[in-house]
Amino acid sequence: MSVSKKVLALAVGMVTALSVALVGCSPAAPSSSSSGSSATSGAATPAAQLNLVKPGTLTVGSDCDYPPFIALEGSTPVGFEYEMMEAIAAVVGLEVEYLPPQNFDSILASVAAGTKMDVGVSSFTITSERKELVDFTLSYFDSNQAVVALKSKGYTSAMDLNGKVVGSQSGTTGSDWVNENLKAPGTVLKEFNQTSEALAAMMAGDIEAVFFDEPVAAEQVKTTYTDAEIVESIATGELYGIAVSKTNTSLREQLDAALSIIKADGTFDKIFLKYFPDLTPPTLKAA
Amino acid sequence: MAVIAVLALVVSLTTPPQQAAGLTVEKATAKSNQQDGNEVIGGQPTRVTWEGRVAADEQISMLTLTFPEGTSLAEGASAKATVLDGLVRLEAVQDVQLDIQQAVITFEQPVASGLLLRVEIYNIALPAADGDYSIGGNYRNTTGEVVALTPSPPIAVISMTTVKAITLWLDDQPWVQSWNSVLFLRIFFNPQLIVASVPNLFDGWLHSLGLVLVGFPLAIPIGLGVSFLRMARLRIVRFISSIYVNIIRGTPLFLQIYIAFFGLPFLGISIDSYLLGILVLAMNSSAYLAEIFRAGIQSIHKGQFEASSSLGMNAVQTMFSVIIPQTVRRVIPTATSEFILLYKDTSLLAAVGVMEQMMFAKSMVASTGNMTPYIVAAGYYLLVTLPLTKIIASFERRLAAAEGSSTAPSSSKKRRRRLFAKPASDAPSEGVDADANPS
Incomplete structure (x- = not known):
């Protein structure tokens, strides 16, 4: 049992490393599955019209220190949330760029201000207090x-x-x-x-x-x-959600739509089970 | 399962016995609504969390929580109910109704035994008078029977504090509202938060001052001792002391703090974090002071040594009666600069959990999402550093006047962090600059 788990963990690590190596974190790298995205993307606002800090790029703020959700391998982020964001961004037709590790307690204020990052993805529990500051997507965990x-x-x-x-x-x-x-x-x-x-x-x-x-x-x-x-x-x-500025409703709608799409086509569950083989993938919930 | 058993045990130990209760009330808590503390203020919006566990052989279809008399709901009040089976969230809640007296939760399917019901009521204001308040209520089981809940463990509520009263008064002032309508002013100079920060950060200020007021005097004798070793006749002594000085001056204080705080415990050495903080600061500062003292001593003209020895004084007498008294005046400005640097560096200890000014400010910023506490913290730092820089400046002027430009002190040891520019008249000849004076 433990041996097979180790093998699995190793495999997971290798796949992660490989996918990171292929996809990269730099804005110049091509999006991992943009070819598949054009077919599935049916949301209202085209990606080009989204109001983003850096056009064409989804700039993500995270503390990058919360395995297995997010961690750094060298300087590249790895983890469940990273792969989920890659998959979401591919559907929307954006690149993903993680900022260097942020202080957790300042991410939501940065998201609210909307000048440094588009979304905060750092295992944020959706709470009433936080909802006064930012909007959240459907919960993903x-x-x-x-x-x-x-x-x-x-x-x-x-x-x-x-x-x-x-x-x-x-x-x-x-x-x-x-x-x-x-x-x-x-x-x-x-x-x-x-x-x-x-x-x-x-x-x-x-x-x-x-x-x-x-x-x-x-x-x-x-x-x-x-x-x-x-x-x-x-x-x-608690339910985790992706934090989006209250002034960027179209982005939140796009992310919700993309989450639903990757949930429906099994991508989400596949990533989920890669990191949490013992858990049941959650349904996406509005909280 | 084990967790549930443990929880049940804890509950049975901590709550009064409840015979025949089909729903064990496990807890009721309220989130602090005090910006400068951890209490729950009555009459002000808070978030109440209530938890109860369904007992064996009971099926619950509806839960009603009743609030203490005098409770009110603030704008945006809401209630949320969660059903948990161990750590697994169940989608069982059909509807939550909230009014000023109660929250009524109905369930899609009856909630079975062993499940945890968790209700959060947001923006609810508990009664304004201080006291302990319990959440009561009842539940309806599947047979239609309505059973009263045992009152929850009490929530301690305090009455209005002065700080809170002032901030509430400020909330209503038109000038505050228009001030806060400017994003920059609201984020950095929020009047309400200034009022809340000043008393709260005062404690942090005292903690920081304590660190440096104990640490710096401790560094002076160590620094003086090391400076003597740096000028020792024996080469090996000079060598060893120079290693000490160079390693400490050549590595960041932040790194030294990490090594001390995370390294020592692995050796089985456990020191109170405040004391350890003082020790690391003192050790760091001693290396800088050693160089300041050494440079000060070596800046005294050779003739002074010769004159002393011609008077029959030995080396110790010469040092303590002739040289050091003259050195003191010369090193006071640079040593004071070092004091200021050390005072500011106490902030680094926040990273390892020493309660000091930065830590206090950080936790306020985290709970308010506003930068104002940092600005107030800056004010507290300046309260110490600005008068001191003034004092240094006047010292330097007097020194320059007394000794002439040839022996006026030049730069401090950390050039890039110097507090003020070197006066133009200050000739860089035979200054107190440590680095310019190799031994």
């Missing part, structure tokens, strides 16, 4: 929260961390969960720019535990932070 701590600490539930020094990535729903639920005196939440920095601080003993999204936690404790474990998965039923 069902997520939850998790608490990760060193195995040696022996924590058994999230509430064990009440009154402790814990960490999270600044601006995330994990931060919100801690602030809202851990109210015991002595609780300190240290917020980091990147989740990996919070995890490093946990390994260093500076913080007791890190609160972040469950799918990422599952991946991190399996691959990188093997001395750590998921203390508790917290069912929050």
